[in-house]
Amino acid sequence: MAIWLSGPDNRCSFVNKRWLDFTGRTLDQELGQGWIENVHPDDRERVATAYRRSFEVLSECRIEYRARRADGEYRCLLDHGVARFSADGEFAGYVGSCVDITDLKRNFEQHLATQKLESLGVLAAGVAHDFNNLLGAIVARAESATSELAPGSPATYDVEQVRVIALRAGEIVAQLITFARQENAPPAALDLSSVVAEMLDLLRVSIAKAAVLETELASGLPLMQANADEIRQVVMNLVVNASEALEGEPGTITVSTAPASLGGDSGGAVRLEVRDTGSGMTEEVKNRIFDPFFTTRFVGRGLGLASTQGIVRRHGGSIEVESAPGKGSRFTVLLPCAAGQAAPVPHAAELDVPSAETGGTVLFVEDEESLRSVIAKCLRRKNFQVIEAADGAAAIEILKSDPGGIGVVLLDVTLPGISGAELLDELRWIRPEVKVILSTAYSRETAMRGFGGRDVWGFIRKPYRTDDLVNLLRHAAGASNPSGDSSG
Numbered sequence: 001m002a003i004w005l006s007g008p009d010n011r012c013s014f015v016n017k018r019w020l021d022f023t024g025r026t027l028d029q030e031l032g033q034g035w036i037e038n039v040h041p042d043d044r045e046r047v048a049t050a051y052r053r054s055f056e057v058l059s060e061c062r063i064e065y066r067a068r069r070a071d072g073e074y075r076c077l078l079d080h081g082v083a084r085f086s087a088d089g090e091f092a093g094y095v096g097s098c099v100d101i102t103d104l105k106r107n108f109e110q111h112l113a114t115q116k117l118e119s120l121g122v123l124a125a126g127v128a129h130d131f132n133n134l135l136g137a138i139v140a141r142a143e144s145a146t147s148e149l150a151p152g153s154p155a156t157y158d159v160e161q162v163r164v165i166a167l168r169a170g171e172i173v174a175q176l177i178t179f180a181r182q183e184n185a186p187p188a189a190l191d192l193s194s195v196v197a198e199m200l201d202l203l204r205v206s207i208a209k210a211a212v213l214e215t216e217l218a219s220g221l222p223l224m225q226a227n228a229d230e231i232r233q234v235v236m237n238l239v240v241n242a243s244e245a246l247e248g249e250p251g252t253i254t255v256s257t258a259p260a261s262l263g264g265d266s267g268g269a270v271r272l273e274v275r276d277t278g279s280g281m282t283e284e285v286k287n288r289i290f291d292p293f294f295t296t297r298f299v300g301r302g303l304g305l306a307s308t309q310g311i312v313r314r315h316g317g318s319i320e321v322e323s324a325p326g327k328g329s330r331f332t333v334l335l336p337c338a339a340g341q342a343a344p345v346p347h348a349a350e351l352d353v354p355s356a357e358t359g360g361t362v363l364f365v366e367d368e369e370s371l372r373s374v375i376a377k378c379l380r381r382k383n384f385q386v387i388e389a390a391d392g393a394a395a396i397e398i399l400k401s402d403p404g405g406i407g408v409v410l411l412d413v414t415l416p417g418i419s420g421a422e423l424l425d426e427l428r429w430i431r432p433e434v435k436v437i438l439s440t441a442y443s444r445e446t447a448m449r450g451f452g453g454r455d456v457w458g459f460i461r462k463p464y465r466t467d468d469l470v471n472l473l474r475h476a477a478g479a480s481n482p483s484g485d486s487s488g
């Protein structure tokens with residue numbers, strides 16, 4: 001702890017060695033008014049005024065300010081001074097102490113940031129659920145309208161566009177959920193190029209208007225054992241930084257992936273590169289970009305690259321940067337590959353099972369009426385018998401009263417009342433052989449986790465194309481026995 005004394009003239013008369021070690025200056029430099037030179041220029045007037053006011057009434061003085069440490073970094077200090085008196089009661093000046101509270105503040109801010117992210121996640125999940133149902137209804141309505149339009153009708157193009165745009169909106173919502181960290185998937189064998197490709201929509205809406213995003217994604221990369229959310233976060237942080245480096249001017253951001261090697265006899269690796277034609281960095285800035293809370297931007301938190309580096313290290317990889325002022329920047333991330341590579345999990349829709357000619361009977365459990373009615377209509381048009389249920393209780397009643405017609409249950413994961421997993425147990429108890437297909441705005445992995453190893457035949461992510469759903473239902477009707485494998 002640094003200690004200081006001042007005289008009755010409000011001039012510094014002593015600082016201890018701790019203070020001198022902190023500032024890297026001599027005692028002579030600090031005495032009198034010299035110490036204030038260490039205070040951040042933006043804080044000086046406030047600090048001087050606060051001391052003066054305390055002196056006038058001899059009150060206790062407690063003030064926070066930034067002071068420059070010997071290495072040039074500004075640290076946040078809490079300075080606490082009280083009036084002191086000589087033995088005969090005469091005012092002799094102030095005595096005070098200074099504590100470096102930078103780390104304390106950072107922890108607190110990090111805690112707040114985490115909390116903010118968590119509430120954002122809850123919000124995003126709620127929005128995503130409702131939004132995806134509505135988008136699903138738009139897609140299905142547009143498909144239904146297309147099939148009813150006269151061939152060659154001028155409205156066909158517009159209606160088709162409505163469908164395509166709604167599907168894209170659905171993709172963005174899906175990426176948002178992942179970003180808000182509602183989905184924290186365990187490490188899995190991932191293809192880096194696919195991870196990047198799947199987030200392009202979100203990246204495009206996240207960068208500046210004048211920025212052009214280009215990709216050079218290698219196909220057939222070796223798989224890496226990684227946490228998908230974290231890898232997405234790395235890509236996002238680097239691309240957003242690149243966009244910010246363009247400073248509102250037109251420019252290009254290029255994301256590329258390629259096979260690589262980590263050197264030595266360690267196994268294969270993959271390379272992620274994000275480069276931009278933006279401002280570039282000076283040597284001084286470049287040396288500090290990975291420090292937590294280092295930022296040159298007014299609204300920056302300086303956490304992007306610190307967390308990126310943390311993630312890359314946790315995955316056993318490395319990150320490097322090349323940059324010069326006016327020459328743009330290039331961030332290169334190397335990530336090691338999985339030792340025993342697992343094949344990617346096939347989707348139920350891609351499985352090689354015979355597809356039935358007729359649709360059979362489907363119990364469609366979905367609480368969003370606007371979505372349920374239009375999907376049911378489309379399925380009926382494709383020769384399915386559809387029985388609709390708005391919640392779990394209705395689904396149970398229907399299944400109990402139906403002795404054998406229902407072959408497939410299409411189940412929305414987030415229903416009011418009884419949980420999806422409980423409902424599945426009930427349905428299985430009533431009809432063990434019924435095939436269940438889950439549908440949700442979340443990814444397959446997240447949805448499956450909620451069902452903890454239960455026997456689920458298939459999965460389809462909302463919003464979906466009616467054709468994909470029909471395809472999946474026909475396969476379910478054609479498959480001879482329920483198979484847990486197809487759920488992944």
Ligand SMILES: Nc1ncnc2c1ncn2[C@@H]1O[C@H](COP(=O)(O)OP(=O)(O)OP(=O)(O)O)[C@@H](O)[C@H]1O
Nearest residue numbers: 241242245289295296297300301302303304305329
């Ligand atoms: N592509 C880039 N081009 C130029 N400077 C960059 C680039 N990427 C990062 N920087 C510099 O590194 C600093 C730290 O980046 P970092 O992502 O950690 O924090 P930030 O972007 O300032 O804030 P945030 O926490 O919101 O990400 C930036 O403020 C910027 O000065």
Ligand SMILES: [Mg+2]
Nearest residue numbers: 237241304305
């Ligand atoms: Mg950043």
